[in-house]
Amino acid sequence: MKRDLLEGEVIGLSIKDFFTKDMLKIAILPLLFTLIIMLIFFYTAAGYGFDSLEIYVQQVQSGQEVTVDEQAPFYFIWMTSIIAFLFKYSITSWLVGFLIYTVGTIFVMMFSVFLTVIIIGFLTPMILKVLHKRHYSHLQTNGFGSLLTPLWIALKSGFIMVLLFILFIPLYFIPLVNIIAINFPVYYFFHKLLNFDVASTILSEDEYKAIHKKKAFAFRLRTAFLYFLSLIPSLMLFSAVFFIIYLGHSYFIQLEKLRSYDLDNNIDNDTKLIG
Structure with a gap:
């Protein structure tokens, strides 16, 4: 029986696999798609000008009627309306600074994590196929779920993520606690999608339940x-493929142990019956 790999050895093996020619080719794809979408998003907003937001705020503070370009993106109109409302009251105006400079500084980072997890989901079967051929060709893979299952998982996890963001709003203003409160909803989404994408590609549903239980x-x-x-700036854009490789190794190792255990049990049972 093969010796169990230590976690550090699994990480080392995953890094080694990541820097192979096949994996590096795949790693370019999420980087390109994420950068393209982020640039489109940024320049669309920039086209209407972030300076106009300051004008809207000044209009509110001076009592003038606020006008918003109806052709602006929906998220720009929504953001402007919220901020303009808060600036009407001196008690809540300080919240705007917090939302812009604290939450705003991590928005791009969070959005890139969210976007990359979605994109890498489409590449997971390709990555795991290379990993399977390289290290685990002796194991048969039995994926579970339908074509709509990943979409359902993404929608359900996304809804819970948004709900958690709303429920945690009071915690955002508590130092140190706010770091956990801001990151936990995104981590929940990150964990659910990444874990499901890998597990559902390699395991049967029964095997997943057996491994997940322990x-x-x-x-x-x-x-x-x-x-x-x-969360390390720019690392997510380059390392998403490594994440799939690392979790893939972890699930393949557990699958190998599970099937070896089942095989040993069957041999023991057959021996008892013969005896």
Whole structure:
């Protein structure tokens, strides 16, 4: 029986696989798609001018009627309306500064994590196929779920993420606690999609339940580690493929152990019947 790999050895093996020619080719795709979408989003907003937001605020503070370009993107109109409302009252005006300079500074980072997780989901089967051929060709993979299952998981996880963001609003103004409160909803979405994409590609539903029953906490620690890495500026754009490789190795190793255990049990049972 093969020796169990230590977690550091799994990480080292994943890094080695990431820097292979096949994986580096795949790693370029989420980087390009994310950058393109982020640039489109940024320049669309910039086209209407962030300076105009300051004009709207000045209009509110001077008592003038606020006018918003009806052709502006919906998110720009929504953001302007919220900020203009807050600036009407001196008690709440300080909140605007917090929302813009604190929450705003991490918005691009959070959005890039969200976007990259969605994009990498389409590349997961391709990455795991290369990993399977390279290290685990002796194992048969049995994915579960339909074509609509990932969409359902994404919608459900996205809804819970938004709900958590709303529920945690009072915590955003408590130092240190706000760091956890802001990151936890995104981590929840990150964990659910990444974990499901990998597990559903490799395992059968019964195998997933069996592994999850014993190793759920270990996989949460792994995705928490990966989420922490994703918060390092620009790293998420380059390392998303590594995340799939690392979780892929972890699930393949658990699958190998599970099937070895089942095989040993079947041999023992057959021996008892013969005896």
